[in-house]
Amino acid sequence: MIASFLSDAQRAQLIANGRMALAQQDFDPLPVVKLFTPDAGATWLLSELDESGEICFGLCDLGMGFPEIGYVALAELSAVRGLMNRPIEQDLHFHADKTLSAYAHEARLHGRIQA
Template identity: 70%
Template sequence: MFNFITEAQREQLIAHGRTSRATDDFDPYPVVKLFTPDAGATWLLSELDETGQVAFGLCDLGLGSPELGLVDLHSLAAVRGLMNLPIEQDLHFRPDKRLSAYAREARAAGRIQA
């Protein structure tokens, strides 16, 4: 459905979403890193709702204030940067810490460093 997330990633994101709804202290590793190749936005997504439409993760629009929150995947699919390029997946991203650790570092630095 969305060309920036594979089916395997989608399944893992939905599984994380189920676990998150069942557990108060769930802190997963991000599953996917998305970015705008022609702008400064980055997303580290860790969960999807059951519909596969709304993701949770660390969102950085390049304005110096990354935050944890929800993002609609249809909205992400519509995002374009300065040269009208769509978002892409960072195929080299390998998470080495939990989402909360990325969020702490991003808040301190003013941007996602992953």
């Protein structure tokens, strides 16, 4: 279920960041949430959500050595399963300490998200 990925507070912050990104071209927020596959190597650091609450923006790492910034639909994430058919989980201990672009730069250097 999509709602299980995000708390109401996280959803509100993601939408607020999405609005700021539309208003400010150089807006570079901290990621709000980290999602991952517990039985595969995929990770997502999400920083923005569109007004519809369906499309997120963030750093996406599918575990193939090529992390990239882009868009992902929450509905698509809800369908993702790892090698043992486990759904995506949220890293409840994640606290962003740098901007999304800083995480992206580091991820490109290492071939994976370093969070």
